[in-house]
Amino acid sequence: MASEPAAAGSARASVTDPVTDALAVLPGQREESPVGFAGERGAPGAQAPGARGGFEAEWRRIVAAIGQCPTIDLICHVTPDGDALGSALAAGLALRSLGHQVRVSFGDDPQIIPESLSFLPGQELIVPAAELPDRPELVICFDVASQGRLGLLREKAFAARALVVLDHHASNPGFGTHRIIDPGAPATAVLVDELLRRLRVPLDQEIATCLYTGVATDTGSFKYAGTTPATHELAGRLLATGIRQDLISRQLWDTTSFGYLKVLGAALERAVYEPAAAGGLGLVWTWVPYQDLVLFSVTMEEIEGLIDVLRKPAEAEVALVLKQDPDGTLRGSCRAKGAVDLAAVCARLGGGGHSFQAGFSAREDVPSAVARFRDALG
Numbered sequence: 001m002a003s004e005p006a007a008a009g010s011a012r013a014s015v016t017d018p019v020t021d022a023l024a025v026l027p028g029q030r031e032e033s034p035v036g037f038a039g040e041r042g043a044p045g046a047q048a049p050g051a052r053g054g055f056e057a058e059w060r061r062i063v064a065a066i067g068q069c070p071t072i073d074l075i076c077h078v079t080p081d082g083d084a085l086g087s088a089l090a091a092g093l094a095l096r097s098l099g100h101q102v103r104v105s106f107g108d109d110p111q112i113i114p115e116s117l118s119f120l121p122g123q124e125l126i127v128p129a130a131e132l133p134d135r136p137e138l139v140i141c142f143d144v145a146s147q148g149r150l151g152l153l154r155e156k157a158f159a160a161r162a163l164v165v166l167d168h169h170a171s172n173p174g175f176g177t178h179r180i181i182d183p184g185a186p187a188t189a190v191l192v193d194e195l196l197r198r199l200r201v202p203l204d205q206e207i208a209t210c211l212y213t214g215v216a217t218d219t220g221s222f223k224y225a226g227t228t229p230a231t232h233e234l235a236g237r238l239l240a241t242g243i244r245q246d247l248i249s250r251q252l253w254d255t256t257s258f259g260y261l262k263v264l265g266a267a268l269e270r271a272v273y274e275p276a277a278a279g280g281l282g283l284v285w286t287w288v289p290y291q292d293l294v295l296f297s298v299t300m301e302e303i304e305g306l307i308d309v310l311r312k313p314a315e316a317e318v319a320l321v322l323k324q325d326p327d328g329t330l331r332g333s334c335r336a337k338g339a340v341d342l343a344a345v346c347a348r349l350g351g352g353g354h355s356f357q358a359g360f361s362a363r364e365d366v367p368s369a370v371a372r373f374r375d376a377l378g
C-alpha cells in the first residue's frame with residue numbers, strides 16, 4: 001500500500017524533481033509572511049497554564065527570553081524519537097537562521113540517533129551532553145515529559161538562567177521557568193511550528209522535514225485521535241515547501257532489516273492473549289529477550305515498531321511488549337484503543353506517557369512484570 005515514489009513525486013513535479021534525492025536540501029520556496037495561527041489549542045483536555053490567554057502570555061515571555069539570548073541550548077528527551085529530535089532540530093535550524101548560536105543535545109552517553117531518523121537535517125548542530133556549559137543561558141527542552149527524561153542533562157538544564165519547556169504530555173508535572181505544556185497538541189512539533197511563526201521564521205525544506213517527522217511520528221502518520229483539521233493544515237504547509245513525505249514515511253515506518261523480521265517472528269510466536277485481563281477487555285503481550293537482538297544483529301530502537309503489530313488483534317484492548325536490556329531490565333511499551341488510560345496504568349508502575357501509548361521499566365522477570373502490569377490494569 002506504500003505509494004511508489006515515482007508516482008508520488010510526479011504528482012508534485014512542479015515543486016520537486018522526482019529524480020532528486022528529496023531528503024537533501026533544495027533551494028526551497030519560502031513562505032514570506034506567516035499568517036494567523038490556525039489553532040491547535042482548545043482541544044478537550046488542554047490545561048495548564050490554563051486558557052488560551054495563559055498560553056498567549058507565556059508565548060510572549062518565551063519569545064522575549066529567546067530574543068535576549070545570543071546562545072541557546074536545545075535539548076530533547078533521552079533515546080529521542082521523531083518528535084523529540086525533529087522538534088529540537090527544527091528549532092535549532094530556525095534559531096540559527098535568526099543569528100543565534102545554537103547547540104542541540106540530549107542526555108545520553110553515547111548519543112544514538114536511530115537509523116530511521118538518520119535523514120533528519122540539522123544534525124551538525126548536535127553536540128555531546130558534556131559540551132553544554134554547566135550554567136547555560138537559555139535551555140529549551142522539547143517533548144520532555146518529566147525531569148528524569150533529561151537524563152545526563154538534568155542538572156545543567158536546571159542550572160540554566162531560563163529553562164523553557166515545550167511539551168504535549170498530559171503527564172508532565174510542570175517544570176522550568178517558562179512552559180507551554182499543551183496536551184491538546186498532537187506533537188511537540190506543533191508547538192515548535194507556533195514558536196517559529198511567533199519568531200517569524202519562514203518554513204524551508206530542512207525545517208519542514210524536521211517538523212513533518214515530528215508530527216507524523218506522534219500522530220502515527222495522521223491516524224491517531226489527536227489528529228485535528230489543524231494538524232492536516234500544518235502538514236499541508238509543510239508539504240508546500242516541497243519535501244518528499246513519501247520518502248520520509250518509508251524511512252520512518254517501512255524500512256527494516258531482515259533481522260528485524262526474524263525478531264518479530266519470534267516475538268509473535270511467543271505472544272499470549274489474555275481475554276480476562278483489563279476487566280475483560282483483553283490483553284495481548286509478548287517479550288523480546290536480549291539474546292534475540294544479538295542473534296539477529298538488531299538494535300533496541302529497531303524493534304520500536306513491534307508494538308504496532310501486537311496491538312492489531314480486535315480481541316484485545318491493550319497490547320504490551322517487554323523488551324529486555326543487556327542488563328536484564330525490562331522496558332514495557334503498551335498501547336490501548338481508548339477504553340483504558342495507560343498513562344495512569346504506567347504511572348502506577350513508575351512510568352508514564354499518553355493515555356493510548358505509554359511505557360514503564362521493570363527490574364524483575366517476565367512473569368512478575370506481566371503480573372504487575374495486569375494488576376495495574378485493574
Ligand SMILES: [Mn+2]
Nearest residue numbers: 083143188218
Ligand atoms: Mn511527542
